[in-house]
Amino acid sequence: xxxxxxxxxxxxxxxxxxxxxxxxQNMNHEYMSWYRQDPxxxxxxxxxxxxxxxxxxxxVPEGYKVSRKEKRNFPLILESPSPNQTSLYFCAxxxxxxxxxxxxxxxxxxxxxx
Amino acid sequence: xxxxxxxxxxxSVSEGALVLLRCNYSSSVPPYLFWYVQxxxxxxxxxxxxxxxxxxxxxINGFEAEFKKSETSFxxxxxxxxxxxxxxxxxxxxxxxxxxxxxxxxxxxxxRP
Numbered sequence: 001x002x003x004x005x006x007x008x009x010x011x012x013x014x015x016x017x018x019x020x021x022x023x024x025q026n027m028n029h030e031y032m033s034w035y036r037q038d039p040x041x042x043x044x045x046x047x048x049x050x051x052x053x054x055x056x057x058x059x060v061p062e063g064y065k066v067s068r069k070e071k072r073n074f075p076l077i078l079e080s081p082s083p084n085q086t087s088l089y090f091c092a093x094x095x096x097x098x099x100x101x102x103x104x105x106x107x108x109x110x111x112x113x114x
Numbered sequence: 115x116x117x118x119x120x121x122x123x124x125x126s127v128s129e130g131a132l133v134l135l136r137c138n139y140s141s142s143v144p145p146y147l148f149w150y151v152q153x154x155x156x157x158x159x160x161x162x163x164x165x166x167x168x169x170x171x172x173x174i175n176g177f178e179a180e181f182k183k184s185e186t187s188f189x190x191x192x193x194x195x196x197x198x199x200x201x202x203x204x205x206x207x208x209x210x211x212x213x214x215x216x217x218x219x220x221x222x223x224x225x226r227p
Contacts (some may be wrong), residue, residue: 031175033215043204090158092215094208103148103208103215107157 006091006106013081013113021076022044023091029104031094032074033058034066036087037108038074043090049074081113116141117145118159118207120177120218133177133192135221138207140186149179152220164188174198176200200225 003026013019023032033048045058049068063085065077078085082097091106121136139145149161157172162173175198179190188205206223 035217041218045215094215102160102163103150103206105150105158 001041001103002095002104004091004093004104004106005049005065005090008109009046009095009107010110011112015082015110015113019079019081020113021078021089021091021111023074023076023106024072025104026072027093027104028071029093029095030071032095033072033074034039034064034067034093035090036060036085037090038067038087046089057093063078078111083113087111116207116209116216118145118205118216118218120203120205120221123219124191124222124223124224126224127195127227129197130194131222133195133199135190135203135223137188137218138186138192139188139205139207141207141209143209146208147181148208148214149173149177149188149190150206151205152202152204154201159197161190161203179222195223195225197225199223199227207222 005024007022023100030051034046036042044060046064047058049055052068055066055088086088089109093104095102117140119138119142150158152158153163154213161177162171164171172178177192179188181188184222200224204220207216
């Protein structure tokens with residue numbers, strides 16, 4: 001069964017304390033992406049990765065970093081979180097053509113920065 | 115450039131009435147189109163998808179959508195609304211050489227008793 005696992009699911013942290021939200025997949029797909037969802041703004045892309053060691057900025061990359069050292073993992077790093085990064089975060093994987101290009105989402109990570 | 119437009123940020127229907135959520139797309143390459151549903155405080159669940167096979171796509175919970183290339187539309191319908199259908203619905207576009215997933219802005223569906 002296709003799985004996208006995000007951790008932590010819920011986190012309250014303080015301004016400036018570095019944190020990492022992990023995303024892992026069990027499907028061996030190449031394309032992974034991070035989104036944030038905010039009321040009235042929909043889902044906005046933060047970063048995406050086409051393959052190992054290939055990452056690129058999305059629409060709202062400021063304040064975030066990512067890495068793709070292995071195919072299954074795509075962590076989102078907040079080096080110095082600020083309150084405006086309080087949001088709901090989703091990791092998404094786009095399957096290859098043989099899987100119908102289905103998009104798989106993680107369950108979401110609710111992050112609060114105080 | 116690819117884009118997705120969902121008409122109506124909020125749709126309200128009576129229980130038992132037809133549900134119609136509108137989605138129009140723009141794409142210079144053959145698109146893959148999806149509808150996802152998000153219940154309050156939950157993640158995104160796939161309702162149905164169009165990936166260039168049948169143009170009428172049936173999904174879960176009685177929903178279906180029809181891909182109309184001439185109208186560049188992929189509207190979501192359900193013949194009879196149920197209270198449990200209250201949620202936010204997203205129309206999403208991708209394509210075979212995907213470097214991005216394009217989200218619609220979402221439509222919040224409310225069901226009146």
